[in-house]
Amino acid sequence: MLRVAFLTDAPRVAGSEVWLLSVLPQLPALGITPAVFVPVGTALDAFAERLIEADLPVTRFKRLSDLPVLTRDFDLRVMHAWGLLTYARLFPQLAEPRWVVIHDQLEFFYPLGLRAFYRLGFRLTKGWGMRSAGGVLTVSEWADGWLRRFKLPISGFVRNGVNVERFRPAAEQERAALRTKFGFTRFTVLVPGRFVLEKNQWAALRSARHARELDFVFVGDMDSALGKLAVRFKHLAHLSNVRFLGRRHDMPALYRAADALLQPTLAENQSLVTLEAMASGLPIITTPIPAQAELVEDGVSGLLVPPAPHLLALALRRLSANPERARQMGEAARARVLAAHTLDGAAARLAGMLRTAHSIPADHDVRLPIHQPAASVQFLPAKP
Numbered sequence: 001m002l003r004v005a006f007l008t009d010a011p012r013v014a015g016s017e018v019w020l021l022s023v024l025p026q027l028p029a030l031g032i033t034p035a036v037f038v039p040v041g042t043a044l045d046a047f048a049e050r051l052i053e054a055d056l057p058v059t060r061f062k063r064l065s066d067l068p069v070l071t072r073d074f075d076l077r078v079m080h081a082w083g084l085l086t087y088a089r090l091f092p093q094l095a096e097p098r099w100v101v102i103h104d105q106l107e108f109f110y111p112l113g114l115r116a117f118y119r120l121g122f123r124l125t126k127g128w129g130m131r132s133a134g135g136v137l138t139v140s141e142w143a144d145g146w147l148r149r150f151k152l153p154i155s156g157f158v159r160n161g162v163n164v165e166r167f168r169p170a171a172e173q174e175r176a177a178l179r180t181k182f183g184f185t186r187f188t189v190l191v192p193g194r195f196v197l198e199k200n201q202w203a204a205l206r207s208a209r210h211a212r213e214l215d216f217v218f219v220g221d222m223d224s225a226l227g228k229l230a231v232r233f234k235h236l237a238h239l240s241n242v243r244f245l246g247r248r249h250d251m252p253a254l255y256r257a258a259d260a261l262l263q264p265t266l267a268e269n270q271s272l273v274t275l276e277a278m279a280s281g282l283p284i285i286t287t288p289i290p291a292q293a294e295l296v297e298d299g300v301s302g303l304l305v306p307p308a309p310h311l312l313a314l315a316l317r318r319l320s321a322n323p324e325r326a327r328q329m330g331e332a333a334r335a336r337v338l339a340a341h342t343l344d345g346a347a348a349r350l351a352g353m354l355r356t357a358h359s360i361p362a363d364h365d366v367r368l369p370i371h372q373p374a375a376s377v378q379f380l381p382a383k384p
Helices: 017-024 040-055 064-070 086-093 112-125 126-132 141-148 172-182 201-210 227-235 251-257 270-281 291-293 309-320 325-340 342-359
Strands: 003-009 032-041 060-061 076-080 098-102 135-138 153-157 188-192 216-219 243-247 260-263 284-286 300-305
Touching: 003 017, 003 342, 017 032, 017 040, 017 172, 017 270, 017 342, 032 040, 032 342, 040 060, 060 064, 064 086, 076 086, 076 342, 086 126, 086 270, 098 126, 112 188, 135 342, 141 153, 141 227, 141 291, 172 251, 188 201, 201 216, 201 227, 201 300, 201 309, 216 251, 243 309, 251 270, 260 270, 260 309, 270 284, 270 325, 284 309, 300 325, 309 325
Parallel strands: 003 032, 003 076, 032 060, 076 098, 098 135, 135 153, 188 216, 188 260, 216 243, 260 284, 284 300
Antiparallel strands: none
16 A cells, blocks of 8 residues: 655645545545645644544644654655745655645736736745655646646646535425525525635626526635625625525535526636536536636536626526526536546546656656546656
């Protein structure tokens, strides 16, 4: 069995931590023994407990400087860092082989000047620190291509996957009961995500002004300044068709009860929310940024719409007026997940890449080919 230490410096739970909790329990059956290293902190206590419940060894640490000793006896070390300088500070001290798995959104599709500033900042912080890694894995083909511009030693991607039994469409009777439970009476648009600029819930909220005959249900943390502003805006604009549910732990049921998912995001790598909703049979209305276009086929499994509130509202209104088209899109969305984004498939591809990472000499400068299946990986010389 290959012993792999997964390291995170996360201050709270987000998509990268959900990925750990979803994928790592599948690895022992594939010949990988994972262990997780999580910072001490109350915001991560429940996350650590869930890892332990999934039979994953968990070590809590107070300082990053503790990790080189704590992870010395593992066959491979894999880290996802939140801190901008974590890679630069920690990696020279970690034993080899040491790899990165990166879920970062990488590109923020703000106005061009802000995008360029973010790219430069990433290159000078995390991008610079990752150069001392043995290799870098990410979770989408788009992000893999984006990272290759940094000429890192090795790159590759393992597409995200979701549990298609947990996230599934509802039978008619179950759906009716769930809609009654949640009070969904009209065409209901689910808008998940924490209120932050890049998730762009502000555009979704303004869309509700243009489609007052539809209901908009926001799910996620409201503790940010933008979240508090959204609550204020709802009252000032008299948006009786908007509800804020806050952070929830019953997302599978909410997906099954809703009619569509709205995600006017400006930054993604490969969105677990999008995949969960697709697996649940929901049509997706989202922005045509590369990572979303990689998941959602426009006009087939959803609609790719520029994040202008009136355009988002128009797309939703047209979809609500055509239930058969919405149903067909939801079916196509689930079929896409079953074909390419199951949890078992993601775990198998990750296991193959971990075994490969362990076998590569630290100074061997190669890249994983973009389209090669993990089970039969070949190595190509790095481009100069």
